[in-house]
Amino acid sequence: MRPCTRVARRRLGVAATCCLAALALAACAPVDESDDATDGSDAGSGDGDGGAVDAAACTPDQLPLYADGRLTVATDKPAYPPWFVDNDPTNGNGYESAVAYAVAGELGFADDEVEWVTVPFNASYQPGAKEFDFDINQISITAKRAESVTFSRGYYTAAQAVIVQEGSDFADATSVADLADATIGAQVGTTSLTAVTDVIAPSDAPAVYDDTNAATNALENGQVDAIVADLPSAFYITAVQLDDGVIVGQFQPDTGDTEQFGLLFEQGNPLVECVDTALDTLDSDGTLARIERRWLSDVVDVPELS
């Protein structure tokens, strides 16, 4: 009979394990279902409001904010020039830092009521609750992306620029067709990369890098003939990072609409309506144009690639 008791004891062990597992489940089971429900209703009311926003609702105490009384703005680290200066978004210097503070001011926040948080690009669009009100990180608006997040209206229209080394075979290119035989590098996740594959369509598959620094490095090493980046970044790269880099020309990615950078919100975040109104005001009163003149170099003298 002894073997039977051993089996019985084992069965008891299994039962105990199951109990423990059940306890663990109870402990980590979906506790924030109520949270989820409120999120859902928020999104619903946001959609219901449509485009028209009551200006009175767009004051700091009325806004649906991540942290009460503060505007929480996210960007990636390092924050690159000319969008940010000195890798410090809080100083108000650089185009995107200035835009964020202008939006905050328009909504009625003082500068010290703006809180910056670091959110990597990947994390900015992952599912789940966001730990910021909006993310400003040179993110291009596309219809496909808008299925996962909510975008504000565009705040900057980006052209793409081709950078080569002086004296390169491709330095005299006057059309995107002239670049078809070039090995081209671009940063992953950018519309620059899409522009390379869709517009230039080079015979060699493009080399893809984690950031523009790595792409610039590859250009310096001669591993690629050209790199493509948005025009303001290209200005910075040729002015500061490369000794002998030149911008061959600029072109508009041919995706139907012009490329625009938008502020990224959690999907259905109703805050976007007040921010859109603020951006409309900043656009019509010339503030956006003024910030652009101050922080983004003049783009007039860069030839268009046919």
Add this chain to the structure above:
Amino acid sequence: MVSETQRARERFRRRRSLQRGLVAAASTVLGAGLLAWLVTHAPGWTSVQVRYLDLEEARTALPDVAAAFWLNIRIFVVAEVCILVVALVVALVRVTPAPALAPLRLLAVVYTDVFRGTPTLLVVFLVGFGFPALELQGVPSSLFWLGVIALTLSYGAYVAEVVRAGIVSVHPSQALSARALGLTYGQSMRRVVLPQALRRVLPPLLNDFVSLQKDTALLASIGLVEALRVADIQAKQNFDFTPYVVTAAFFVAVTVPIARLTDWLSLRQVRREQGASR
């Protein structure tokens, strides 16, 4: 003639194995069920489904990822051959007793120390961007070969230590007996020590190669468009993580057979060394 006691014993064993099977099946079903319930009832499950398990995204990603994964396989195979050669040479240098080879031994020690101590990603960066910057004649500029060199440098050091451990684990009497029979050092190493050593370290070697297979994805950082990078591009373009899941499936599909092979080899080795009886 089977005794009554033996029959009772067999009955008991049959009953016990049935019971064990039932309990195992029940606990597996229960465990998997609880896990599935937990995942599908998580508050974010719907958004995870949409953003990580989107069938349409998966269908778009599949052909591109599959084509790029062929590059991972090629890098893996070429690097594996190079690594075995480098590792064998380094291990042999480290165990050779010849006094004149002391500087080579020192070099081998420094090599294994440095490259085992450096993160593979860092080696990939240094080789991928640093070698071409030297503008030396004869340094390959193709990303494929730069990647193979980087992985060989990093994994060569690990595998060299595995091989050396195998050589050291062969009892000294084996080499001594071989020498006593008149074999030279080289002959005794090649015919007596190495065959035993390599057989013994086969499971850890395969383990390193499973790891190598996954680390081919690190080469994305120097501009090589391999499977993970292809997924990365689509994921970032569409803000959908499904392509990553597709790529993970490819890596798992390759590593799982190698892992099972490793298990089987280890088991076979244990059986051989401990005799037929268990």
